Amino acid sequence: MDMKRHYYEDVQLFSSSVVVFWFALLILFLALFPFLFKNYYVYLANFMAINVIVAVGLNLLVGYTGQVSLGHAGFFAIGAYGTITLMSQLQLPFLLALPAAALVAALFGFLLGLPALRLEGPYLAIATLGFGLTITKVIGRIELFGGRQGLHAPELVIGPWHLNTDRDFYYLAVTLTVLLTLAARNLIKTKVGRAFIAIRDADIAAESMGVHLTYYKTLAFAVSAFYTGLAGGLFAFVLRFIEPEVFTLMMSIMFLAMVVVGGLGSLFGSIVGACLLSWLDLQLRNILDIPYLGDWLDTLSKTWFSITGVSNIQFIVFGLIMILIMLFEPLGLFGFWIRTKKYWKTWPF
Amino acid sequence: MLDFIQMVVSGIAVGSSYALMGLAMVIIYKTSEVLNFAQGEMALISTFFTYLLLETHGVPFYLAFPGTLAFAAFLGAFLEFAVLRRAKEPTVLGMIIITLGLEMILMGLVSWKFGADPKTLPFPISAYSSVRIGNVFVSSLEVLTLVVALTVMIILFLFLRFSKLGVAMKATQQNNTVARLMGIRTKRILMFTWAISSVVGCLAGLLIAPTIMQPYMMWDPMLKGFASAVMGGMTSLPGAVFGAYILGIVENLFGGYVSIEFKSVVAFVIIVLVLCVKPSGLFARHYVKKV
Numbered sequence: 001m002d003m004k005r006h007y008y009e010d011v012q013l014f015s016s017s018v019v020v021f022w023f024a025l026l027i028l029f030l031a032l033f034p035f036l037f038k039n040y041y042v043y044l045a046n047f048m049a050i051n052v053i054v055a056v057g058l059n060l061l062v063g064y065t066g067q068v069s070l071g072h073a074g075f076f077a078i079g080a081y082g083t084i085t086l087m088s089q090l091q092l093p094f095l096l097a098l099p100a101a102a103l104v105a106a107l108f109g110f111l112l113g114l115p116a117l118r119l120e121g122p123y124l125a126i127a128t129l130g131f132g133l134t135i136t137k138v139i140g141r142i143e144l145f146g147g148r149q150g151l152h153a154p155e156l157v158i159g160p161w162h163l164n165t166d167r168d169f170y171y172l173a174v175t176l177t178v179l180l181t182l183a184a185r186n187l188i189k190t191k192v193g194r195a196f197i198a199i200r201d202a203d204i205a206a207e208s209m210g211v212h213l214t215y216y217k218t219l220a221f222a223v224s225a226f227y228t229g230l231a232g233g234l235f236a237f238v239l240r241f242i243e244p245e246v247f248t249l250m251m252s253i254m255f256l257a258m259v260v261v262g263g264l265g266s267l268f269g270s271i272v273g274a275c276l277l278s279w280l281d282l283q284l285r286n287i288l289d290i291p292y293l294g295d296w297l298d299t300l301s302k303t304w305f306s307i308t309g310v311s312n313i314q315f316i317v318f319g320l321i322m323i324l325i326m327l328f329e330p331l332g333l334f335g336f337w338i339r340t341k342k343y344w345k346t347w348p349f
Numbered sequence: 350m351l352d353f354i355q356m357v358v359s360g361i362a363v364g365s366s367y368a369l370m371g372l373a374m375v376i377i378y379k380t381s382e383v384l385n386f387a388q389g390e391m392a393l394i395s396t397f398f399t400y401l402l403l404e405t406h407g408v409p410f411y412l413a414f415p416g417t418l419a420f421a422a423f424l425g426a427f428l429e430f431a432v433l434r435r436a437k438e439p440t441v442l443g444m445i446i447i448t449l450g451l452e453m454i455l456m457g458l459v460s461w462k463f464g465a466d467p468k469t470l471p472f473p474i475s476a477y478s479s480v481r482i483g484n485v486f487v488s489s490l491e492v493l494t495l496v497v498a499l500t501v502m503i504i505l506f507l508f509l510r511f512s513k514l515g516v517a518m519k520a521t522q523q524n525n526t527v528a529r530l531m532g533i534r535t536k537r538i539l540m541f542t543w544a545i546s547s548v549v550g551c552l553a554g555l556l557i558a559p560t561i562m563q564p565y566m567m568w569d570p571m572l573k574g575f576a577s578a579v580m581g582g583m584t585s586l587p588g589a590v591f592g593a594y595i596l597g598i599v600e601n602l603f604g605g606y607v608s609i610e611f612k613s614v615v616a617f618v619i620i621v622l623v624l625c626v627k628p629s630g631l632f633a634r635h636y637v638k639k640v
Contacts, residue, residue: 068442115621118628121441122384126579127624129572130617137614249568253449260446301461308464312564315457322450326443327435 011189013182030174034167042166046238048278049173050231055258055274056184056267057227062256063264064188065220066200067116068125071132072255075225077247078105079232081139084151084242089144094158102229108135109225113218132252140244150243153236163237173234180227185267187223196220200265228255254281257318261325263334272333277318284314355485356601362491364597365498369553370574371581371589372505376546379584380522381539382441383433386448389571390455391428391547392554393564395421396470397459399555400562403471410473417555418548425547426540433543434536460564472559494556501549502590509586518542569613576620582633592631595619 004010014020034042054072061067082101086092092100112131116124139145156163163169187193195216198206207213236242254277262273288294288310301307329335370388377385398420402413428451436447472490479488509515520528521538529535557570574589577596581588596616604612623631 062442068445115625119624122378122575122583123579123624123628123630125384125445126576126617127621130576130614130620133572134614134617137611141610253453256446257449260442264442305461306464308466309461312457312460315453316461319450319453319455319457322446322453323432326447326450327432327437330437330440330443 013186013189027178030178033174034170039166042170043238044279044282046166046170046173046234047282048275049170049177050235050238051255051258051274051278052177052271053180053231053234054228054255055262055270056181057224057231058255059259059262059264059267059270060184060187060196060227061220061224062259063266063270064193064196064200065217067217067220068121068256069128069224070125070249070252070256071112071128071130071135072224072228073247073249073251074132074135075105075109075228076232076235076251076255077136077139077244078108078225079229080236080242080247081145081151081232082229083233084153084236085144088151088154094156098230098233101233102226105229105232106222106226109221109223110218112225113221116221117214117217129249129252132247133249136244136247146243148244150241151236153240153242156237169237173238176230176234180230181267181271184227188267192216192219197265254318257322261321261332263332266332266334268337269332269334276333277321280317280321281314284317285311287311287313351484352605353602356605357598358485358487359491360598360601361594362487362494362597363601364577364594365491365494366553366557366570367573367577367597368498368590368593369501369549369556370570371578371593372501372574372586373546373550373553374575374578375581375583375586375589376505376542376549378578379586380518380542381433383439383444384441384448385546386445386571386575387428387451387455388546388550388574389554389567390452390459391421391424392550392571393459393567394455395424395547395551396554396558396562396566397463399558400463400468400470404468410471414555417551421547421551422544425543425545428547429540429543434539456564463564465564467561467563470555470558470562472555474559490556490559497552497556498590501552502586505549505586514538514541573616576616580620580623580630582630585630585632588630588632 009015014023033045037045054076058069058072061069079101082104083094083097086097086100087094090097112128115127119127140148145151156169158172161168163172188196195206195211198209198211199213199216199220203213239246258273258277259270260273261277262271263269283290288298297310297313298307301310325332329339331338370392373392374385374388377383377388395417399413399417402408402416403410408416432447432451433444436443474489474493477488479486480492481487509519517528517533517538518541520531520533521535525535528538553570553574554567557566573596574593577592578589580592580596581590583589596619599619600612600616603615
């Protein structure tokens, strides 16, 4: 169905003019979004945009290079704290502080990538997990970063614009998200991306074909950390107040869940997965307000469980989604989409 | 000097609970190569089951305790049967995601039922009475933990070495296909493995519960147990125990001499350093993949 006639088709960003059309439509929709929906949905969209950046970055590492990471909340924290500190201590403008902080995160990613060269499976999992826990602990100790009390984000000024509301921030976040996603897609289509995929499929074979393992594995960690750091910097301005307790192990697990639910090795999947899980995350925080279901859960909690712990239902829902996806569609939502597409393509026959 | 001995002794006591969690994880990883992140929460739910029996239903302790162990065994076997066995073409990452999902569900259930506020488990041995050995004080709970950990290790060793089921578990681990050809029902063996591991974890949970009992109580012991298992090589039972004691002692000494603040993360720094030198842990033979 997707026959390629020329080598160039393998590397081009959009595979056909139909895709370009849909992409333009999506951009138009995103541009008009704040005018069409209420404030709450704009806030939700900001939240989603940030998670999409993280999921895309993490997918480059987990889905394309095949390295598991349970410590991305650490990079996220570095990005968030780095951006705020650079802006308030060194008076750097936002557009300089954000990439600078992300580069610091990338440096840490590179450093974490060095021991990861020799590790795999559970060993890599514990190393990255330990990294994430250590980073937040260390940040919570340093006075410059506000210690346990946390930090307030300064006012966000870009050139002549003061971005004070969620609507203003929306355009910044979504522009960055679109650009970074396109950059990731471009990266995958080039030599670097092919090297990543080769490492995932068979690292020894890749090495014997001339892929420099040290270079590309650490690069994958650095790029992934860069994306996550950038998202962290944006996240600091969505929350407007950050403290070490925000960046927990649970956050790293959620990032991993987004990538896996969306589908490993698929940018489209990462976007959908991140949007779905961030929507659920915000929606399930006040689960009792959902019509019908809320009342039923209320009586259920009163008879069998406790009403104080009702917010913990969101963990049950997330856990169920993760398990069900893994059991029935290991390729995630992307796999589901592929199957649906295949089914309807030849439908009446 | 006395401080030093005191710290080492409490390090050993803490290490014992890590050792139990580490053993539980190693048992599962050894037989099925599944990294069980739900281990801590399986122990958590068993511990809260005891709490329910003792506190709400007034069951005497000598009945509640075996009841809990039976429940833990059933829970482990059930999770393996209902969830893990259903996975299609499992990959390492896929299994990690499944166990993380289980972990979230179990923790969600416990905190939904009991809320986040701390509880006290009516345990026959108090965490606050202590025994004096020479000039060193050890709480009687710590002594009990140490004794239980050592007993479990010896029983596990004997079980894996001499019992029919233990040998079958070893066979399943070494080569699943051949084990099946030899007439071993490997799926059932896996179910038993999960049951045993769940019981070992449950013991750790019960021994931790008198000092702290709330839905997050098993996070730290589970991660530390995992860390010590990795340090020992993830497939070696004595390695996990040894790693756990090293971590427990180093952690306590670090807390005493360097900084109490970073005590809880020093274990992970050690792990990363050890893995840099020996990528497969201290006690496992480095596995070289053939192409």
